[in-house]
Amino acid sequence: ADEIDVTIVAGHPPIFIWVKNLTETFIPTVDAELAKTGNHSIDWNEAYGGALAKVGGESDAVGTGLAEIAYNPTLFNPSLYPMQNIAYVAPFNSKNPRLTTEIVERLQDQIPAMKAAWEEQNQVYLGGGFAIDSYQIFTTFPISTLADLEGRKICAPGPAVNWVKGTGAVPVSSSLTEYYNSIQTGVCDGAINFATAAAPGGLAEVAPNMTIVDFGAPYAAALSANLDWYEGLPEEVQAALHAGAAAYSDAVFADQDALINAAYEKIRADGGTVSELSAEERAAWVNALPNVPKEWAAEQDAKGLPGSEVLAGFMQALRDAGQEPPRDWDRE
Amino acid sequence: MSFELAVGLGSVFVMIGFIWMGLHVAVALAATSFLGVWVMKGNADISAKLIGLAAKDSISSYVFGVIPLFVLMGLFVERAGIGRDAFDVGEQAFRKIRGGLGVATVGANAIFAAITGVSIASAAVFTKVAVPQMIDRGYNPRFAVGVVAGSSVLGMLIPPSLLLIIYGILVEVSIGDLFIAGVIPGLLLAVCYAVGILVMARVTPGFLGNPKEGAAAEAPRLSWLDIARKMAPVVVLIGAVFGGIYGGVFTPTEAGAVGALGALLVALLRRTLDLKSFWRILVETGHVTASICILFVAATMYSRMLALSGFPNAMGDWLTAAEFGFYGIIIAYVLIVLVLGSILDSTSIMLIMVPLFAPPLLALGADLVWFGIVTIIAVEIGLLTPPLGISAFVVKANLQDDRIGLKDIFLGAAPFALIMAICLIAIIAFPWLSLGLIR
Amino acid sequence: MNHTTADRWTPLTGVDRAIGLVSALLASLGAIWTLGLMVLINLDVLLRWTISAPLPAVPEFVALSITGIVFLQLANALRADRFIKSDALAVLIARRFPRFGRLTSVLFNGIGAALFFCIAWATVPIFEKAWRQGTFVGAIGDITFPVWPINLLVIVGASLVALEYLLHAARDGRPAP
Numbered sequence: 001a002d003e004i005d006v007t008i009v010a011g012h013p014p015i016f017i018w019v020k021n022l023t024e025t026f027i028p029t030v031d032a033e034l035a036k037t038g039n040h041s042i043d044w045n046e047a048y049g050g051a052l053a054k055v056g057g058e059s060d061a062v063g064t065g066l067a068e069i070a071y072n073p074t075l076f077n078p079s080l081y082p083m084q085n086i087a088y089v090a091p092f093n094s095k096n097p098r099l100t101t102e103i104v105e106r107l108q109d110q111i112p113a114m115k116a117a118w119e120e121q122n123q124v125y126l127g128g129g130f131a132i133d134s135y136q137i138f139t140t141f142p143i144s145t146l147a148d149l150e151g152r153k154i155c156a157p158g159p160a161v162n163w164v165k166g167t168g169a170v171p172v173s174s175s176l177t178e179y180y181n182s183i184q185t186g187v188c189d190g191a192i193n194f195a196t197a198a199a200p201g202g203l204a205e206v207a208p209n210m211t212i213v214d215f216g217a218p219y220a221a222a223l224s225a226n227l228d229w230y231e232g233l234p235e236e237v238q239a240a241l242h243a244g245a246a247a248y249s250d251a252v253f254a255d256q257d258a259l260i261n262a263a264y265e266k267i268r269a270d271g272g273t274v275s276e277l278s279a280e281e282r283a284a285w286v287n288a289l290p291n292v293p294k295e296w297a298a299e300q301d302a303k304g305l306p307g308s309e310v311l312a313g314f315m316q317a318l319r320d321a322g323q324e325p326p327r328d329w330d331r332e
Numbered sequence: 333m334s335f336e337l338a339v340g341l342g343s344v345f346v347m348i349g350f351i352w353m354g355l356h357v358a359v360a361l362a363a364t365s366f367l368g369v370w371v372m373k374g375n376a377d378i379s380a381k382l383i384g385l386a387a388k389d390s391i392s393s394y395v396f397g398v399i400p401l402f403v404l405m406g407l408f409v410e411r412a413g414i415g416r417d418a419f420d421v422g423e424q425a426f427r428k429i430r431g432g433l434g435v436a437t438v439g440a441n442a443i444f445a446a447i448t449g450v451s452i453a454s455a456a457v458f459t460k461v462a463v464p465q466m467i468d469r470g471y472n473p474r475f476a477v478g479v480v481a482g483s484s485v486l487g488m489l490i491p492p493s494l495l496l497i498i499y500g501i502l503v504e505v506s507i508g509d510l511f512i513a514g515v516i517p518g519l520l521l522a523v524c525y526a527v528g529i530l531v532m533a534r535v536t537p538g539f540l541g542n543p544k545e546g547a548a549a550e551a552p553r554l555s556w557l558d559i560a561r562k563m564a565p566v567v568v569l570i571g572a573v574f575g576g577i578y579g580g581v582f583t584p585t586e587a588g589a590v591g592a593l594g595a596l597l598v599a600l601l602r603r604t605l606d607l608k609s610f611w612r613i614l615v616e617t618g619h620v621t622a623s624i625c626i627l628f629v630a631a632t633m634y635s636r637m638l639a640l641s642g643f644p645n646a647m648g649d650w651l652t653a654a655e656f657g658f659y660g661i662i663i664a665y666v667l668i669v670l671v672l673g674s675i676l677d678s679t680s681i682m683l684i685m686v687p688l689f690a691p692p693l694l695a696l697g698a699d700l701v702w703f704g705i706v707t708i709i710a711v712e713i714g715l716l717t718p719p720l721g722i723s724a725f726v727v728k729a730n731l732q733d734d735r736i737g738l739k740d741i742f743l744g745a746a747p748f749a750l751i752m753a754i755c756l757i758a759i760i761a762f763p764w765l766s767l768g769l770i771r
Numbered sequence: 772m773n774h775t776t777a778d779r780w781t782p783l784t785g786v787d788r789a790i791g792l793v794s795a796l797l798a799s800l801g802a803i804w805t806l807g808l809m810v811l812i813n814l815d816v817l818l819r820w821t822i823s824a825p826l827p828a829v830p831e832f833v834a835l836s837i838t839g840i841v842f843l844q845l846a847n848a849l850r851a852d853r854f855i856k857s858d859a860l861a862v863l864i865a866r867r868f869p870r871f872g873r874l875t876s877v878l879f880n881g882i883g884a885a886l887f888f889c890i891a892w893a894t895v896p897i898f899e900k901a902w903r904q905g906t907f908v909g910a911i912g913d914i915t916f917p918v919w920p921i922n923l924l925v926i927v928g929a930s931l932v933a934l935e936y937l938l939h940a941a942r943d944g945r946p947a948p
C-alpha cells in the first residue's frame with residue numbers, strides 16, 4: 001500500500017463547524033473509503049486557523065500547490081469565483097442553506113464557465129458545498145418599519161453593503177470580527193450578521209435587537225483540490241475524496257441545524273430580543289434597493305462571463321423551488 | 333520522527349544561526365522558509381510561490397494600517413516637544429526618588445496603553461520620547477531601552493488590544509469581557525514594574541546607571557502654570573483620542589489617524605514643525621514601517637513553512653498523549669509559548685497554539701477569558717526575548733543611536749521579562765485577578 | 772558589514788546614484804501615501820460623525836494600501852541601514868577575522884539579493900493573474916479597487932531592494948583601502 005502526503009488548509013480555526021468537520025467527517029470518511037481495499041492510505045497534515053493561509057488565501061495556497069486540499073471560502077474571493085457568489089449578489093433569495101447550495105452546484109454543472117472558474121485557479125471541485133444560515137440584522141434600536149433605519153449606520157461585510165443601500169441606512173464596510181467593537185464604540189448602530197456567528201460572538205450584548213429580515217442563506221464555500229495533483233491520483237483515491245466531501249457537506253448542515261436553535265437561545269440569554277420584520281416592511285426594504293445584481297451581471301457579461309445567464313438561472317431555480325423571490329432581479 | 337518534522341525542527345536551528353551571524357532577521361526567516369519548503373517538497377518553485385503569496389497577503393489587512401499612523405503620531409508628538417514636557421513634569425513629580433524617571437516611563441506607558449492597541453506603537457513612541465531623556469539624566473542606556481521595551485507590552489494588555497481581539501475571535505469569547513479582564517492584570521504589571529525599578533535602584537544601582545535625581549531636586553521648580561502649559565497638549569490629545577473612542581466617534585483602530593493629525597496640529601501650533609522637519613518625519617515613518625512590516629511578512633513565511641512541516645500539530649498530539657493534567661498542560665503551554673516567543677511573532681504564536689490548547693483546557697474546566705489573559709502575557713514575554721523580540725526590534729528601529737545595540741536592549745529588558753513571568757504565575761494561580769471584574 | 776549613507780567610503784558610482792535616486796523617489800511616494808491615509812481616515816471619521824456619511828470601503832482601501840506603502844519604502848530603508856538585525860556576534864567576529872567577516876557580509880548581502888529577486892519573480896504570475904482577472908477589493912455596486920497596482924509595486928519594490936543588496940555585496944567584496 002502506498003501512502004500519500006496531503007496538506008489540507010483552512011483559514012478559519014477549528015472552532016467553526018466547517019473546519020471542525022474536516023477533521024471529524026471529511027478525513028475519517030476518506031480514510032474509511034480507502035481502507036475498504038487497503039491499496040492506498042493518506043498521511044494528513046491539517047493546517048487550519050491561518051497557519052498556512054489566511055481567510056481567503058486558501059484558493060491560492062492550493063492553486064500553487066502549497067497544499068493539496070482546501071476548504072475554499074468562495075465568498076472572500078468574489079473576483080476569482082464571481083458566479084459562485086451569486087447569492088451574495090442577489091439578496092432576499094432563500095433562507096434555506098441546503099437549497100442555495102443545491103442550486104449553485106446545479107448551475108455549476110450546467111454552465112461550463114462556472115466550473116471553469118475552478119480550473120482557472122488550477123483546482124478541481126470536490127463537492128462539500130456549504131451555505132451560511134440566513135443573514136439577519138442586529139441593531140441597538142428596535143426595527144418595526146423601514147423608516148426606523150433612517151440615518152442609522154449599519155456595519156456590513158463586503159458585498160452586503162449593497163443590501164441596505166437606498167433604505168435610508170448608511171452602510172459601513174466592516175467585517176465579522178469588528179462588529180462587536182464598532183457597535184460598542186458607536187461607529188455603527190447595528191450590523192448584518194447570521195445567527196450562528198452572532199451568538200458565540202455575543203453580538204446581542206451590544207446590539208440586542210435581532211430582526212429577522214432573511215437576506216438569504218448564501219452559498220459560501222466548498223472543498224477543492226489542486227488540479228495537477230488530483231489528476232495524478234489513482235481513481236480510487238479520487239472517488240474517496242468525493243465521497244468524503246459529500247459526507248462533509250451533510251455533516252456541516254446537520255451541525256448548522258443544531259447550532260441555529262442554540263444560537264437563538266444564546267442571543268436571548270445575552271439579553272437580546274428576536275422579532276420578525278413584517279411582510280410589507282420587508283417588501284418595502286427590497287423595493288428600496290438599487291438593482292445591483294443587474295449591474296453585476298452586465299459587468300460579468302462585458303468580461304465574457306455568463307453573468308446574465310447565471311443570474312437568470314439562479315432566479316429561475318428559486319422560482320421553480322417555490323421560493324417567490326420578492327424582486328425579479330433578472331427581469332427588471 | 334518523519335522527514336518533514338525533522339526539517340521543521342532543523343529549520344529552527346538554521347534560522348537562529350543565521351540571525352546570530354548577523355543576517356537581517358527578515359532575510360533569515362524568509363531564506364529559512366524557502367530552504368525548508370524546498371527540502372520538504374523537493375521543488376524550489378513551490379518555495380517561491382510560498383514566498384510570493386506571503387508578500388502579497390500577510391500584511392494586507394486593515395489592522396496593519398495603524399502601524400505607520402501610530403509611528404507618525406509618535407514622531408509628531410516628539411517633534412512637538414510633548415514628550416520632553418511630559419518628562420519634565422514626570423521628573424518634577426518623581427525627582428526625589430532614585431529611578432523616578434523609570435517609574436514615570438512605566439506610568440506614561442500605562443496611560444498611553446489605554447489609547448493604543450499595539451505594543452509596537454508604545455515601543456516606537458517611548459523610544460523617541462523617554463530614552464533620550466533618561467540618558468540625558470545619567471541613566472544607563474541599557475536600562476533606559478529596557479524600561480521602554482519592557483513597559484511597551486502594557487500596550488496590548490491594557491485595553492484596547494489587538495491581541496485580545498484576535499484571541500476573542502479565535503476562541504469565540506466576548507471581546508468586551510476580554511478587555512475588562514485585561515485591566516487588573518495590566519495595572520498589576522505596571523505596579524510590579526514600578527516596584528521592580530525602585531528595588532533595582534536600591535539593590536543593583538549599577539544597572540540603573542547614575543541618575544541625577546538628587547541633583548535635579550535642586551533645579552528650579554516648575555510653577556503650576558508651567559506644568560499646566562506643558563501638560564495641556566497631552567491632556568487634549570489623550571482626551572481627544574479617549575473621548576473619541578469611548579464617546580463613540582471612532583474605533584481604537586482609527587485612533588492612530590486621529591492621534592497623528594492631532595499631534596500634527598499641536599506641533600504646528602507650537603511652531604516646532606517646518607517643511608523640512610515635516611518631510612523628515614514622513615521619511616522616518618517610512619523607514620520604521622518598512623523595517624517592521626517586512627519582518628511580519630517574513631515571520632508569516634516562516635510560520636507557514638512550519639505549518640507545512642506538521643511540526644506544530646505533532647507537538648499538540650504529543651501533548652495530548654502524555655496526560656499531563658490541567659496544570660501540567662498550562663505549564664507546558666506557557667513554556668512552549670515562551671520558546672516559540674523567541675522565534676515567532678505574537679499573532680503567529682496565538683494562531684498556531686491557541687487552537688491546539690483551548691479545546692483540551694476547556695474540557696478540563698478552564699475559563700477561556702482567563703486563558704486569554706494568560707496567553708497574552710505569555711506571548712508578550714516573547715516580545716522581549718532574543719533572537720526574535722519584536723519590541724526590542726522596534727526600540728532599535730526607532731533609536732538612532734549606534735552605541736546601543738540589540739544586545740543591550742535584550743539585556744535591559746530581561747528584568748522586565750522576569751517581572752512579567754512573576755505576574756503571569758500570579759494570574760495563573762489566582763484567576764480572580766483576571767475574572768474578578770466580569771464574573 | 773553594511774554602511775550607512777553617511778560613512779560610505781566608495782566613490783558614488785552612477786549605478787549607486789541611480790538606485791539611490793529611484794529609491795528616494797519611491798519612498799517619497801510611500802510617505803505621501805501614508806499622509807493621504809491619515810487624511811482619508813480622519814475625513815471618514817469626521818463625515819460619519821457629523822453628517823452620517825462615511826466614505827465607502829475605507830477599511831478595504833487601507834488594507835490594500837499598506838502592502839504598497841511598505842514595498843515603496845523598503846529599498847530606501849535598506850539604504851539607510853534600517854533593516855533589523857542582531858549583529859553583536861557578527862561584529863565581534865568581523866573584528867577578529869576581517870576576511871571572514873567580509874566574506875559573510877558578501878554572502879549575506881547576496882542572500883538578501885537572491886531572496887528579494889525571488890519575491891519579485893514570484894509576484895509576476897500573481898500580478899498577471901490579478902491583471903487578467905480584474906481582481907478587486909470592495910463590492911461591485913459600491914466601490915471597487917483593482918489589486919494589480921499593488922502587485923506591481925511589490926515587483927518594483929522587491930527588485931529595487933535586491934539591487935540595493937547587490938550593491939552592498941559588491942562594495943563589501945572590495946578589499947579594505
Ligand code: NA
Binds near residue numbers: 446450
Ligand atoms: Na492598549
Ligand code: NA
Binds near residue numbers: 674675676
Ligand atoms: Na522573542
